[in-house]
Amino acid sequence: MATPLSRRDLEFLLYEWLDVEKLTARERFAEHSRETFDAVLELSEDLATKCFAPVNKLGDQNEPYVGDDGKVVLPAEIGSGIAEFVKAGLMASSFDESLGGMQLPTVINRASSAWFQAANASMSSYAFLTVGNANLLAEYGTPEQIDTWVRPMVEGRFSGTMCLSEPQAGSSLADITTKAEPMADGTYRITGTKMWISAGDHELTENIVHLVLAKAPGGGPGVKGISLFIVPKYLADGTRNDVALVSLNHKMGNRATTNTLLNFGDGTYSPATESGATENPPAHSVPGAVGYLVGEEHRGLSYMFHMMNEARIGVGFLATSIGYAGYLASLEYAKVRTQGRPVDQKDPTSKPVPIIEHADVKRMLLAQKSYVEGALALGLYCSTLVDEELTTTGADRDRATLLLDVLTPITKSWPSQWCLEANNLAIQVHGGYGYTKEFDVEQYYRDNRLNAIHEGAHGIHGLDLLGRKVTMQGGAGLALLVETIATSIERASADDATATYAAELRSSLDRLVEVTAKVWSAGDPSLALANATAYLEAAGHIVIAWMWLEQLLAVGDKSGDFYDGKRAAAQYFYRYELPKTGPQLDLLEALDRTTLNTDPAWL
Known part of the structure:
Protein backbone atom coordinates (compact mmCIF):
# COMPACT_ATOMS: atom_id res chain seq x y z
CA MET A 1 0.00 0.00 0.00
CA ALA A 2 1.30 3.45 -0.94
CA THR A 3 1.80 5.99 1.82
CA PRO A 4 -1.22 8.34 1.79
CA LEU A 5 0.82 11.54 2.08
CA SER A 6 4.38 12.72 1.45
CA ARG A 7 6.41 13.49 4.57
CA ARG A 8 9.11 15.02 2.36
CA ASP A 9 6.68 17.42 0.76
CA LEU A 10 5.29 18.47 4.14
CA GLU A 11 8.81 19.15 5.42
CA PHE A 12 9.58 21.23 2.36
CA LEU A 13 6.42 23.30 2.65
CA LEU A 14 6.65 23.78 6.41
CA TYR A 15 10.36 24.38 6.85
CA GLU A 16 11.94 25.33 3.53
CA TRP A 17 9.07 27.52 2.31
CA LEU A 18 6.92 28.74 5.22
CA ASP A 19 9.72 28.61 7.81
CA VAL A 20 7.28 27.70 10.56
CA GLU A 21 10.10 27.42 13.09
CA LYS A 22 9.97 31.20 13.38
CA LEU A 23 6.58 30.84 15.09
CA THR A 24 8.37 29.52 18.17
CA ALA A 25 9.69 33.05 18.78
CA ARG A 26 6.13 34.13 19.59
CA GLU A 27 4.86 33.88 23.13
CA ARG A 28 1.95 31.58 22.31
CA PHE A 29 4.25 28.95 20.79
CA ALA A 30 7.41 29.59 22.83
CA GLU A 31 7.39 26.14 24.43
CA HIS A 32 7.55 24.46 21.01
CA SER A 33 10.47 23.80 18.68
CA ARG A 34 11.30 22.04 15.43
CA GLU A 35 11.69 18.90 17.55
CA THR A 36 8.15 19.07 18.96
CA PHE A 37 6.73 19.80 15.51
CA ASP A 38 8.56 16.83 14.02
CA ALA A 39 7.46 14.60 16.89
CA VAL A 40 3.80 15.45 16.28
CA LEU A 41 4.11 14.87 12.54
CA GLU A 42 5.93 11.57 13.03
CA LEU A 43 3.31 10.43 15.54
CA SER A 44 0.53 11.45 13.14
CA GLU A 45 2.08 9.56 10.25
CA ASP A 46 2.54 6.46 12.40
CA LEU A 47 -1.00 6.43 13.82
CA ALA A 48 -2.60 7.30 10.49
CA THR A 49 -0.86 4.50 8.61
CA LYS A 50 -1.32 1.89 11.38
CA CYS A 51 -4.75 2.70 12.85
CA PHE A 52 -6.64 4.66 10.19
CA ALA A 53 -5.52 3.48 6.74
CA PRO A 54 -6.13 -0.26 7.36
CA VAL A 55 -9.76 0.49 8.31
CA ASN A 56 -10.53 2.66 5.27
CA LYS A 57 -11.95 -0.12 3.10
CA LEU A 58 -13.64 -1.80 6.06
CA GLY A 59 -15.64 1.33 6.82
CA ASP A 60 -16.49 1.81 3.15
CA GLN A 61 -17.75 -1.74 2.73
CA ASN A 62 -19.62 -1.91 6.06
CA GLU A 63 -21.84 1.15 6.19
CA PRO A 64 -23.35 2.32 9.48
CA TYR A 65 -26.76 0.92 10.28
CA VAL A 66 -29.30 1.20 13.09
CA GLY A 67 -29.48 -1.90 15.26
CA ASP A 68 -32.55 -3.39 16.89
CA ASP A 69 -31.89 -1.30 19.99
CA GLY A 70 -32.04 1.93 17.95
CA LYS A 71 -28.31 2.54 18.24
CA VAL A 72 -25.96 3.18 15.33
CA VAL A 73 -23.59 0.31 14.60
CA LEU A 74 -20.12 0.91 13.18
CA PRO A 75 -17.20 -1.49 12.76
CA ALA A 76 -15.42 -1.81 16.11
CA GLU A 77 -12.09 -0.95 14.47
CA ILE A 78 -13.30 2.60 13.85
CA GLY A 79 -13.89 3.18 17.54
CA SER A 80 -10.56 1.65 18.54
CA GLY A 81 -8.67 3.71 15.95
CA ILE A 82 -10.25 6.95 17.13
CA ALA A 83 -9.49 5.92 20.72
CA GLU A 84 -5.79 5.66 19.80
CA PHE A 85 -5.97 9.14 18.24
CA VAL A 86 -7.46 10.53 21.46
CA LYS A 87 -5.02 8.60 23.66
CA ALA A 88 -2.12 10.19 21.77
CA GLY A 89 -3.45 13.63 22.74
CA LEU A 90 -4.05 14.69 19.14
CA MET A 91 -7.65 15.73 19.73
CA ALA A 92 -6.23 18.43 22.02
CA SER A 93 -3.32 19.48 19.82
CA SER A 94 -4.53 22.94 18.79
CA PHE A 95 -6.31 23.97 21.99
CA ASP A 96 -4.98 26.32 24.63
CA GLU A 97 -2.96 24.83 27.46
CA SER A 98 -5.61 26.18 29.84
CA LEU A 99 -8.05 23.71 28.26
CA GLY A 100 -5.61 20.83 28.40
CA GLY A 101 -4.33 21.33 24.87
CA MET A 102 -0.86 21.31 23.31
CA GLN A 103 -1.28 24.87 21.96
CA LEU A 104 0.31 23.89 18.65
CA PRO A 105 0.35 26.35 15.75
CA THR A 106 -2.61 25.90 13.44
CA VAL A 107 -0.31 25.17 10.52
CA ILE A 108 1.28 22.21 12.35
CA ASN A 109 -2.11 20.96 13.53
CA ARG A 110 -3.43 21.06 9.96
CA ALA A 111 -0.39 19.20 8.67
CA SER A 112 -0.94 16.59 11.38
CA SER A 113 -4.64 16.27 10.53
CA ALA A 114 -3.86 15.84 6.83
CA TRP A 115 -2.25 12.48 7.58
CA PHE A 116 -5.50 11.18 9.04
CA GLN A 117 -7.64 12.73 6.32
CA ALA A 118 -5.50 11.08 3.65
CA ALA A 119 -5.47 7.73 5.45
CA ASN A 120 -9.19 7.54 6.22
CA ALA A 121 -11.44 10.45 5.32
CA SER A 122 -14.48 9.06 7.14
CA MET A 123 -12.77 8.37 10.47
CA SER A 124 -11.03 11.72 10.46
CA SER A 125 -14.34 13.59 10.18
CA TYR A 126 -15.44 12.74 13.73
CA ALA A 127 -12.43 14.53 15.18
CA PHE A 128 -12.58 17.32 12.60
CA LEU A 129 -16.15 18.22 13.56
CA THR A 130 -15.50 17.91 17.29
CA VAL A 131 -12.50 20.24 17.17
CA GLY A 132 -14.45 22.84 15.18
CA ASN A 133 -17.38 22.67 17.60
CA ALA A 134 -15.10 23.03 20.63
CA ASN A 135 -13.20 25.92 19.06
CA LEU A 136 -16.43 27.85 18.53
CA LEU A 137 -17.57 27.31 22.10
CA ALA A 138 -14.14 28.16 23.47
CA GLU A 139 -14.46 31.50 21.67
CA TYR A 140 -18.10 32.39 22.40
CA GLY A 141 -19.24 30.12 25.25
CA THR A 142 -19.58 31.06 28.89
CA PRO A 143 -17.07 29.67 31.42
CA GLU A 144 -19.74 27.20 32.55
CA GLN A 145 -20.42 26.08 28.97
CA ILE A 146 -16.70 25.64 28.38
CA ASP A 147 -16.30 23.53 31.52
CA THR A 148 -19.42 21.45 30.80
CA TRP A 149 -19.06 20.84 27.06
CA VAL A 150 -15.69 21.96 25.70
CA ARG A 151 -13.35 20.23 28.12
CA PRO A 152 -14.93 16.78 27.56
CA MET A 153 -14.59 17.31 23.80
CA VAL A 154 -10.93 18.27 24.14
CA GLU A 155 -10.48 15.11 26.21
CA GLY A 156 -12.20 13.07 23.48
CA ARG A 157 -15.02 11.89 25.77
CA PHE A 158 -17.66 13.95 23.95
CA SER A 159 -17.93 14.64 20.22
CA GLY A 160 -19.51 17.55 18.37
CA THR A 161 -21.55 18.40 15.30
CA MET A 162 -22.87 21.44 13.44
CA CYS A 163 -26.61 21.42 12.66
CA LEU A 164 -27.44 23.99 10.01
CA SER A 165 -29.28 22.50 7.03
CA GLU A 166 -32.91 21.42 6.97
CA PRO A 167 -34.72 19.27 4.40
CA GLN A 168 -36.57 22.22 2.88
CA ALA A 169 -33.78 24.80 3.22
CA GLY A 170 -30.45 23.17 2.32
CA SER A 171 -27.85 25.92 2.09
CA SER A 172 -30.48 28.67 2.31
CA LEU A 173 -30.21 29.27 6.03
CA ALA A 174 -32.61 32.21 5.90
CA ASP A 175 -35.36 29.64 5.36
CA ILE A 176 -34.74 27.40 8.36
CA THR A 177 -37.81 26.72 10.51
CA THR A 178 -36.32 25.15 13.65
CA LYS A 179 -37.67 27.09 16.62
CA ALA A 180 -36.26 27.97 20.04
CA GLU A 181 -38.68 28.85 22.84
CA PRO A 182 -37.16 30.59 25.89
CA MET A 183 -37.86 29.13 29.34
CA ALA A 184 -37.94 30.85 32.70
CA ASP A 185 -34.78 29.04 33.82
CA GLY A 186 -32.74 30.54 30.96
CA THR A 187 -32.76 27.42 28.80
CA TYR A 188 -34.67 27.02 25.52
CA ARG A 189 -36.83 24.30 24.01
CA ILE A 190 -35.72 23.44 20.50
CA THR A 191 -38.16 21.94 17.97
CA GLY A 192 -37.45 21.17 14.34
CA THR A 193 -35.62 18.91 11.92
CA LYS A 194 -32.03 19.01 10.70
CA MET A 195 -30.76 17.15 7.61
CA TRP A 196 -27.31 16.03 6.38
CA ILE A 197 -25.81 16.15 9.87
CA SER A 198 -22.43 14.45 9.71
CA ALA A 199 -21.56 12.43 12.82
CA GLY A 200 -25.07 13.21 14.08
CA ASP A 201 -25.46 9.94 15.95
CA HIS A 202 -23.12 7.12 16.97
CA GLU A 203 -21.80 5.33 20.06
CA LEU A 204 -18.15 6.38 19.69
CA THR A 205 -18.30 8.87 22.58
CA GLU A 206 -20.19 9.31 25.86
CA ASN A 207 -22.14 12.26 24.49
CA ILE A 208 -22.68 14.28 21.29
CA VAL A 209 -22.80 18.07 21.54
CA HIS A 210 -24.93 19.48 18.73
CA LEU A 211 -24.57 23.14 17.76
CA VAL A 212 -27.99 24.02 16.37
CA LEU A 213 -29.16 27.06 14.43
CA ALA A 214 -32.74 27.98 15.34
CA LYS A 215 -35.02 31.00 15.41
CA ALA A 216 -35.96 32.53 18.74
CA PRO A 217 -38.93 34.91 19.09
CA GLY A 218 -38.40 38.54 18.10
CA GLY A 219 -35.60 37.99 15.62
CA GLY A 220 -37.51 38.82 12.48
CA PRO A 221 -37.23 37.10 9.11
CA GLY A 222 -34.07 35.94 7.36
CA VAL A 223 -30.66 35.17 8.80
CA LYS A 224 -30.79 38.04 11.29
CA GLY A 225 -33.35 36.07 13.28
CA ILE A 226 -31.08 33.07 13.78
CA SER A 227 -29.65 32.13 17.17
CA LEU A 228 -27.17 29.39 18.12
CA PHE A 229 -27.76 26.73 20.75
CA ILE A 230 -25.91 23.89 22.44
CA VAL A 231 -28.24 20.88 22.27
CA PRO A 232 -26.53 17.80 23.72
CA LYS A 233 -27.67 14.23 23.18
CA TYR A 234 -27.49 13.80 26.96
CA LEU A 235 -27.94 16.61 29.47
CA ALA A 236 -25.29 17.26 32.08
CA ASP A 237 -27.23 15.18 34.65
CA GLY A 238 -27.28 12.20 32.28
CA THR A 239 -30.91 12.64 31.17
CA ARG A 240 -31.54 11.72 27.53
CA ASN A 241 -32.37 14.93 25.66
CA ASP A 242 -35.16 14.88 23.08
CA VAL A 243 -32.85 14.53 20.07
CA ALA A 244 -33.94 11.63 17.87
CA LEU A 245 -32.25 9.89 14.99
CA VAL A 246 -34.86 9.58 12.24
CA SER A 247 -32.68 7.88 9.64
CA LEU A 248 -29.20 7.49 8.22
CA ASN A 249 -28.41 8.87 4.77
CA HIS A 250 -26.58 6.45 2.48
CA LYS A 251 -23.85 8.24 0.52
CA MET A 252 -21.77 7.27 -2.48
CA GLY A 253 -18.60 7.90 -0.49
CA ASN A 254 -17.29 8.90 2.93
CA ARG A 255 -19.60 6.16 4.15
CA ALA A 256 -18.19 5.49 7.60
CA THR A 257 -19.06 9.00 8.76
CA THR A 258 -22.65 8.71 9.85
CA ASN A 259 -24.86 11.21 8.03
CA THR A 260 -28.19 11.78 9.69
CA LEU A 261 -31.69 13.20 9.72
CA LEU A 262 -32.36 14.41 13.27
CA ASN A 263 -35.56 15.51 14.97
CA PHE A 264 -35.35 17.91 17.89
CA GLY A 265 -38.23 17.94 20.36
CA ASP A 266 -40.60 15.54 18.63
CA GLY A 267 -41.34 13.63 21.84
CA THR A 268 -39.33 10.52 20.94
CA TYR A 269 -37.34 11.04 24.13
CA SER A 270 -39.79 12.83 26.37
CA PRO A 271 -37.95 14.44 29.29
CA ALA A 272 -41.05 14.06 31.46
CA THR A 273 -41.12 10.33 30.82
CA GLU A 274 -37.36 9.93 31.24
CA SER A 275 -37.37 11.79 34.56
CA GLY A 276 -40.45 10.04 35.96
CA ALA A 277 -41.99 13.49 36.49
CA THR A 278 -44.93 13.84 38.85
CA GLU A 279 -46.81 16.91 39.99
CA ASN A 280 -43.57 18.89 40.32
CA PRO A 281 -41.53 17.94 37.26
CA PRO A 282 -37.99 19.28 36.91
CA ALA A 283 -37.50 22.28 34.64
CA HIS A 284 -36.11 20.18 31.81
CA SER A 285 -39.33 18.11 31.65
CA VAL A 286 -41.03 20.78 29.50
CA PRO A 287 -41.54 19.29 26.00
CA GLY A 288 -38.83 20.00 23.45
CA ALA A 289 -35.12 19.41 23.27
CA VAL A 290 -33.23 21.39 25.91
CA GLY A 291 -30.94 23.99 24.37
CA TYR A 292 -28.48 26.46 25.84
CA LEU A 293 -28.01 29.80 24.11
CA VAL A 294 -24.54 30.59 22.83
CA GLY A 295 -23.75 34.30 23.08
CA GLU A 296 -26.62 36.67 22.35
CA GLU A 297 -29.96 35.95 20.71
CA HIS A 298 -30.21 36.56 16.95
CA ARG A 299 -26.46 36.58 16.40
CA GLY A 300 -26.16 32.86 15.88
CA LEU A 301 -25.05 32.87 12.27
CA SER A 302 -22.12 35.20 13.00
CA TYR A 303 -20.98 32.77 15.71
CA MET A 304 -21.50 29.75 13.50
CA PHE A 305 -19.31 31.29 10.82
CA HIS A 306 -16.40 30.73 13.21
CA MET A 307 -16.93 26.99 12.82
CA MET A 308 -18.08 27.21 9.20
CA ASN A 309 -14.97 29.05 8.02
CA GLU A 310 -12.75 26.65 9.94
CA ALA A 311 -14.71 23.78 8.40
CA ARG A 312 -14.38 25.23 4.90
CA ILE A 313 -10.61 25.23 5.15
CA GLY A 314 -10.86 21.77 6.68
CA VAL A 315 -12.91 20.54 3.71
CA GLY A 316 -10.26 21.95 1.39
CA PHE A 317 -7.65 19.98 3.32
CA LEU A 318 -9.82 16.86 3.17
CA ALA A 319 -10.18 17.17 -0.61
CA THR A 320 -6.45 17.79 -0.93
CA SER A 321 -5.55 14.84 1.26
CA ILE A 322 -7.79 12.39 -0.60
CA GLY A 323 -6.44 13.70 -3.91
CA TYR A 324 -2.90 13.30 -2.59
CA ALA A 325 -3.55 9.70 -1.52
CA GLY A 326 -4.87 8.90 -5.00
CA TYR A 327 -1.88 10.54 -6.66
CA LEU A 328 0.62 8.53 -4.63
CA ALA A 329 -1.32 5.31 -5.23
CA SER A 330 -1.35 5.87 -9.00
CA LEU A 331 2.32 6.90 -8.97
CA GLU A 332 3.27 3.64 -7.25
CA TYR A 333 1.11 1.65 -9.67
CA ALA A 334 2.61 3.38 -12.72
CA LYS A 335 6.10 2.44 -11.59
CA VAL A 336 5.38 -1.29 -11.34
CA ARG A 337 2.71 -1.87 -13.99
CA THR A 338 4.30 -2.84 -17.31
CA GLN A 339 2.40 -2.37 -20.54
CA GLY A 340 3.30 -1.35 -24.08
CA ARG A 341 6.55 -0.07 -25.51
CA PRO A 342 7.90 3.38 -26.44
CA VAL A 343 6.33 4.72 -29.65
CA ASP A 344 9.70 4.61 -31.39
CA GLN A 345 10.32 0.98 -30.38
CA LYS A 346 9.19 -1.29 -33.24
CA ASP A 347 10.46 -4.64 -31.95
CA PRO A 348 7.43 -6.61 -30.66
CA THR A 349 9.73 -9.04 -28.81
CA SER A 350 11.19 -6.31 -26.59
CA LYS A 351 9.99 -6.20 -23.00
CA PRO A 352 7.02 -3.99 -22.10
CA VAL A 353 8.00 -0.93 -20.10
CA PRO A 354 6.51 0.45 -16.87
CA ILE A 355 3.63 2.70 -17.88
CA ILE A 356 5.29 5.64 -16.15
CA GLU A 357 7.60 5.74 -19.19
CA HIS A 358 4.71 6.77 -21.48
CA ALA A 359 4.30 10.51 -22.07
CA ASP A 360 0.54 10.54 -21.52
CA VAL A 361 0.85 8.74 -18.20
CA LYS A 362 3.49 11.25 -17.14
CA ARG A 363 1.05 13.99 -18.17
CA MET A 364 -1.63 12.55 -15.89
CA LEU A 365 0.81 12.16 -13.00
CA LEU A 366 2.17 15.69 -13.47
CA ALA A 367 -1.37 17.04 -13.49
CA GLN A 368 -2.15 15.27 -10.22
CA LYS A 369 1.11 16.43 -8.67
CA SER A 370 0.46 20.03 -9.68
CA TYR A 371 -3.06 19.93 -8.24
CA VAL A 372 -2.41 18.23 -4.91
CA GLU A 373 0.92 19.86 -4.07
CA GLY A 374 -0.43 23.27 -5.09
CA ALA A 375 -3.57 22.77 -2.99
CA LEU A 376 -1.58 21.57 0.03
CA ALA A 377 0.59 24.68 -0.20
CA LEU A 378 -2.49 26.91 -0.25
CA GLY A 379 -4.07 25.16 2.75
CA LEU A 380 -0.90 25.44 4.81
CA TYR A 381 -0.42 29.08 3.78
CA CYS A 382 -3.94 29.90 4.97
CA SER A 383 -3.20 28.08 8.22
CA THR A 384 -0.28 30.43 8.82
CA LEU A 385 -2.72 33.31 8.41
CA VAL A 386 -4.78 31.84 11.26
CA ASP A 387 -1.62 31.76 13.36
CA GLU A 388 -0.99 35.40 12.41
CA GLU A 389 -4.48 36.28 13.64
CA LEU A 390 -3.79 34.52 16.94
CA THR A 391 -0.40 36.06 17.64
CA THR A 392 -0.44 39.61 16.22
CA THR A 393 -2.40 42.79 16.83
CA GLY A 394 -3.44 45.93 15.01
CA ALA A 395 -2.71 46.27 11.31
CA ASP A 396 -0.88 42.94 11.09
CA ARG A 397 -3.85 41.07 12.50
CA ASP A 398 -6.31 42.97 10.29
CA ARG A 399 -4.22 42.13 7.24
CA ALA A 400 -4.16 38.42 8.07
CA THR A 401 -7.92 38.39 8.68
CA LEU A 402 -8.75 40.16 5.42
CA LEU A 403 -6.45 38.00 3.32
CA LEU A 404 -7.83 34.84 4.92
CA ASP A 405 -11.39 36.02 4.22
CA VAL A 406 -10.60 36.46 0.53
CA LEU A 407 -8.78 33.14 0.22
CA THR A 408 -11.26 30.97 2.16
CA PRO A 409 -13.75 30.31 -0.69
CA ILE A 410 -10.85 29.38 -2.98
CA THR A 411 -9.17 27.24 -0.33
CA LYS A 412 -12.39 25.29 0.11
CA SER A 413 -13.55 25.02 -3.50
CA TRP A 414 -10.43 24.76 -5.65
CA PRO A 415 -9.18 21.53 -4.02
CA SER A 416 -12.74 20.17 -4.02
CA GLN A 417 -12.81 20.50 -7.81
CA TRP A 418 -9.24 19.86 -8.90
CA CYS A 419 -8.11 17.30 -6.35
CA LEU A 420 -11.23 15.38 -7.36
CA GLU A 421 -9.89 15.62 -10.90
CA ALA A 422 -6.64 14.20 -9.54
CA ASN A 423 -8.64 11.23 -8.26
CA ASN A 424 -10.25 10.91 -11.68
CA LEU A 425 -6.80 10.80 -13.31
CA ALA A 426 -5.59 8.30 -10.71
CA ILE A 427 -8.34 5.92 -11.87
CA GLN A 428 -7.31 6.51 -15.47
CA VAL A 429 -3.67 5.68 -14.69
CA HIS A 430 -4.83 2.38 -13.24
CA GLY A 431 -6.79 1.60 -16.40
CA GLY A 432 -9.41 -1.12 -15.99
CA TYR A 433 -8.21 -1.87 -12.47
CA GLY A 434 -8.94 1.70 -11.44
CA TYR A 435 -12.67 1.29 -11.13
CA THR A 436 -12.55 -2.05 -9.33
CA LYS A 437 -13.00 -2.25 -5.57
CA GLU A 438 -9.75 -4.18 -5.21
CA PHE A 439 -7.85 -0.92 -5.74
CA ASP A 440 -8.15 2.14 -3.51
CA VAL A 441 -8.53 4.80 -6.18
CA GLU A 442 -12.20 4.17 -6.95
CA GLN A 443 -13.05 4.75 -3.28
CA TYR A 444 -10.91 7.89 -3.17
CA TYR A 445 -12.98 9.34 -6.01
CA ARG A 446 -16.28 8.52 -4.29
CA ASP A 447 -15.04 9.87 -0.96
CA ASN A 448 -13.83 13.10 -2.53
CA ARG A 449 -16.93 13.81 -4.62
CA LEU A 450 -18.78 15.01 -1.54
CA ASN A 451 -16.37 17.84 -0.83
CA ALA A 452 -17.65 20.02 -3.67
CA ILE A 453 -20.96 20.07 -1.76
CA HIS A 454 -19.80 20.03 1.86
CA GLU A 455 -19.79 23.41 3.61
CA GLY A 456 -21.38 25.24 0.70
CA ALA A 457 -21.60 24.02 -2.86
Missing part, protein backbone atom coordinates in the same frame (compact mmCIF):
# COMPACT_ATOMS: atom_id res chain seq x y z
CA HIS A 458 -19.17 25.19 -5.52
CA GLY A 459 -21.53 27.85 -6.89
CA ILE A 460 -22.19 29.31 -3.44
CA HIS A 461 -18.50 29.98 -2.94
CA GLY A 462 -18.34 31.61 -6.37
CA LEU A 463 -21.08 33.99 -5.23
CA ASP A 464 -19.23 34.55 -1.96
CA LEU A 465 -15.92 35.33 -3.65
CA LEU A 466 -17.21 37.62 -6.39
CA GLY A 467 -20.23 39.01 -4.54
CA ARG A 468 -18.62 39.69 -1.16
CA LYS A 469 -14.98 38.89 -0.63
CA VAL A 470 -13.29 40.76 -3.50
CA THR A 471 -15.59 43.77 -3.04
CA MET A 472 -15.48 44.01 0.76
CA GLN A 473 -14.31 47.29 2.26
CA GLY A 474 -14.45 49.03 -1.09
CA GLY A 475 -12.36 46.40 -2.83
CA ALA A 476 -9.70 46.18 -0.10
CA GLY A 477 -9.90 42.39 -0.11
CA LEU A 478 -8.93 42.04 -3.76
CA ALA A 479 -6.37 44.83 -3.46
CA LEU A 480 -4.63 43.04 -0.60
CA LEU A 481 -4.57 39.73 -2.48
CA VAL A 482 -3.11 41.45 -5.55
CA GLU A 483 -0.52 43.28 -3.44
CA THR A 484 0.53 40.04 -1.74
CA ILE A 485 0.87 38.12 -5.01
CA ALA A 486 2.70 41.07 -6.57
CA THR A 487 5.35 40.84 -3.86
CA SER A 488 6.08 37.27 -4.94
CA ILE A 489 6.10 38.32 -8.60
CA GLU A 490 8.63 41.04 -7.87
CA ARG A 491 10.98 38.59 -6.14
CA ALA A 492 10.60 36.04 -8.93
CA SER A 493 11.19 38.64 -11.66
CA ALA A 494 14.75 39.13 -10.44
CA ASP A 495 15.68 35.48 -11.09
CA ASP A 496 16.17 34.12 -14.60
CA ALA A 497 14.79 30.73 -13.52
CA THR A 498 11.43 32.22 -12.48
CA ALA A 499 11.18 35.49 -14.42
CA THR A 500 9.06 34.00 -17.23
CA TYR A 501 6.63 32.51 -14.74
CA ALA A 502 6.45 35.83 -12.91
CA ALA A 503 5.54 37.65 -16.12
CA GLU A 504 2.82 35.12 -16.96
CA LEU A 505 1.32 35.36 -13.50
CA ARG A 506 1.45 39.17 -13.60
CA SER A 507 -0.48 39.16 -16.88
CA SER A 508 -3.17 36.84 -15.51
CA LEU A 509 -3.43 38.80 -12.25
CA ASP A 510 -3.80 42.14 -14.04
CA ARG A 511 -6.49 40.63 -16.21
CA LEU A 512 -8.38 39.38 -13.15
CA VAL A 513 -8.40 42.89 -11.69
CA GLU A 514 -9.64 44.40 -14.96
CA VAL A 515 -12.38 41.82 -15.37
CA THR A 516 -13.54 42.22 -11.77
CA ALA A 517 -14.04 45.93 -12.37
CA LYS A 518 -15.81 45.28 -15.68
CA VAL A 519 -18.18 42.73 -14.17
CA TRP A 520 -19.38 45.20 -11.54
CA SER A 521 -19.37 48.24 -13.83
CA ALA A 522 -22.74 47.33 -15.34
CA GLY A 523 -24.46 48.01 -12.03
CA ASP A 524 -26.51 44.83 -12.33
CA PRO A 525 -25.79 42.31 -9.54
CA SER A 526 -27.70 39.53 -11.32
CA LEU A 527 -25.56 39.95 -14.41
CA ALA A 528 -22.36 40.40 -12.41
CA LEU A 529 -22.90 37.16 -10.53
CA ALA A 530 -24.36 35.07 -13.35
CA ASN A 531 -20.96 33.53 -14.06
CA ALA A 532 -19.52 33.68 -10.55
CA THR A 533 -18.44 30.03 -10.78
CA ALA A 534 -16.22 30.83 -13.76
CA TYR A 535 -14.74 33.67 -11.71
CA LEU A 536 -14.05 31.33 -8.79
CA GLU A 537 -12.28 28.85 -11.07
CA ALA A 538 -10.18 31.50 -12.81
CA ALA A 539 -9.22 33.22 -9.56
CA GLY A 540 -8.43 29.82 -8.03
CA HIS A 541 -6.08 28.88 -10.84
CA ILE A 542 -4.29 32.22 -10.50
CA VAL A 543 -3.88 31.70 -6.75
CA ILE A 544 -2.51 28.17 -7.27
CA ALA A 545 -0.11 29.53 -9.90
CA TRP A 546 1.06 31.93 -7.16
CA MET A 547 1.54 28.98 -4.81
CA TRP A 548 3.73 27.31 -7.42
CA LEU A 549 5.75 30.47 -7.94
CA GLU A 550 6.32 30.62 -4.19
CA GLN A 551 7.45 27.01 -4.16
CA LEU A 552 9.89 27.68 -7.01
CA LEU A 553 11.35 30.55 -5.04
CA ALA A 554 11.84 28.20 -2.10
CA VAL A 555 13.46 25.59 -4.36
CA GLY A 556 15.95 28.13 -5.70
CA ASP A 557 18.99 26.40 -7.18
CA LYS A 558 18.76 23.28 -5.01
CA SER A 559 19.41 20.03 -6.85
CA GLY A 560 17.95 16.52 -6.63
CA ASP A 561 14.92 14.61 -7.83
CA PHE A 562 12.60 16.16 -5.26
CA TYR A 563 13.39 19.71 -6.36
CA ASP A 564 13.38 18.79 -10.05
CA GLY A 565 9.92 17.34 -9.46
CA LYS A 566 8.78 20.68 -8.06
CA ARG A 567 10.13 22.43 -11.14
CA ALA A 568 8.38 19.99 -13.47
CA ALA A 569 5.02 20.34 -11.69
CA ALA A 570 5.27 24.14 -11.73
CA GLN A 571 6.12 24.08 -15.43
CA TYR A 572 3.13 21.82 -16.08
CA PHE A 573 0.78 24.15 -14.22
CA TYR A 574 1.98 27.23 -16.08
CA ARG A 575 1.94 25.50 -19.49
CA TYR A 576 -1.29 23.50 -19.20
CA GLU A 577 -3.44 25.05 -16.47
CA LEU A 578 -2.89 28.80 -16.09
CA PRO A 579 -3.77 29.43 -19.78
CA LYS A 580 -7.26 28.02 -19.07
CA THR A 581 -8.08 31.25 -17.24
CA GLY A 582 -7.98 33.23 -20.50
CA PRO A 583 -11.29 31.97 -21.97
CA GLN A 584 -12.95 32.14 -18.55
CA LEU A 585 -11.96 35.77 -18.11
CA ASP A 586 -13.09 36.48 -21.68
CA LEU A 587 -16.51 35.08 -20.83
CA LEU A 588 -16.74 37.18 -17.69
CA GLU A 589 -15.59 40.34 -19.43
CA ALA A 590 -18.23 39.87 -22.14
CA LEU A 591 -20.95 39.97 -19.45
CA ASP A 592 -22.48 36.93 -21.09
CA ARG A 593 -26.20 36.49 -20.43
CA THR A 594 -26.64 32.90 -21.63
CA THR A 595 -27.59 31.52 -18.21
CA LEU A 596 -29.73 34.52 -17.29
CA ASN A 597 -31.67 34.46 -20.57
CA THR A 598 -32.36 30.73 -20.56
CA ASP A 599 -36.02 30.02 -19.85
CA PRO A 600 -36.47 27.09 -17.44
CA ALA A 601 -39.00 25.69 -19.92
CA TRP A 602 -36.15 25.16 -22.40
CA LEU A 603 -34.26 22.81 -20.12
